Amino acid sequence: MNATSATLVIGASGTTGRRVVAGLIAEGHRVKAAGRSATPVEGAQAVRFDWNEPATWDEALGGVDRVYLVPPIGSSSPAAVMLPFLRKARAAGVHRAVLLSSSAIPAGGPAVGEVHEELPGLFEQWAVLRPSWFMQNFTGSTPHAHSIREDGAIRSASGDGRVGFIDAADIAAVAVRALTDEQAPNTDLILTGPQTLSYADVAAVITEVTGRAVVHQQLTFEELRDRWATEIPLEFATMLAGMDRAIADGAEDRVTDTVQRLTGRLPGTFRAFAERELT
Known part of the structure; x- marks a missing residue:
């Protein structure tokens, strides 16, 4: 460099x-x-x-x-x-x-x-x-964070599908390596956390860590699309709802070793994230 x-x-x-x-x-x-x-x-x-x-x-x-x-x-x-x-x-x-x-x-x-x-x-x-989906999607001013705080619910059209949720800190660590290592990756890199979780699993972890009951409320594709469309353009809302439908079909049920391979350390777990960010 x-x-x-x-x-x-x-x-x-x-x-x-x-x-x-x-x-x-x-x-x-x-x-x-x-x-x-x-x-x-x-x-x-x-x-x-x-x-x-x-x-x-x-x-x-x-x-x-x-x-x-x-x-x-x-x-x-x-x-x-x-x-x-x-x-x-x-x-x-x-x-x-x-x-x-x-x-x-x-x-x-x-x-x-x-x-x-x-x-x-x-x-x-x-x-x-x-x-994969950010762990940070459950904090701050995001829709999931809002519904958790206001209604004790995470709403998705993902069914029982599982996701390798990843901490943004691990994404950034890989980005630094991709930007500065002598050899660029010259490929695409699938990044996940160390385990896959359903949204019901996420709700259970948040409940255990915070002591406040949180549940997963399952919506249909159409219900989620229409909910998103009140805040963002319909085309983008349809794409996002389609991603949830893909989760339900198993598209995100995978774990990769990319974070550890490029950074030399294991990616953080969702429980560790929740204990750090939600308490």
Whole structure:
């Protein structure tokens, strides 16, 4: 890694981005922390960046040779803005890109899957992180966290399907390695926690850890889609509800060794996460 160049972290105040920034700084790397408000970050150069404002792109790319990419939130067609940016990034001297995608979206799939498909043709060094569902989906201001607090319920259309929930800290640790190791992965990486859990299992762990009763309320695909559609565009709501339906069909019932293989440590368990974040 060129000591005079920086790594651009897009979404630097987000769930994975802020952890990636912290991990890079801890290892002594130069970082440009990009976000819509250019929030100051100790040890990093804050820069304003907006996917939908190309005028912000040049400043973000100055002096950068690699980039961590978090797609625009809530967009069902992120390639429309991401691919022009990535072409500009390549022309500006970026040679390694690490893209945050999803275990549910393969190359060429919907949404960010289009960007995944194009990435190897744009950069010689690259990686696509495809994490399973975040443990952080049950904290903060997320819909699950809200329904847990307000109703003591987790609502999904996932049935009894199981998911390898993963801590964002483990996703970020893999991202740091993918950005800085001498050899880029040059592949996509399925990231999971150490075990698979159903939403009923998650509710049981939260109940045990917090002492407050939480249950899993099963919805149909249509019920979940319509619930999401009150907050986000119907196309995106349909895609998200479809992901829950895929969980019910077993699509996320898997565990990989990727976190341990790339970072040298085991990924955290959901119980450890709940004890840390929910108590």
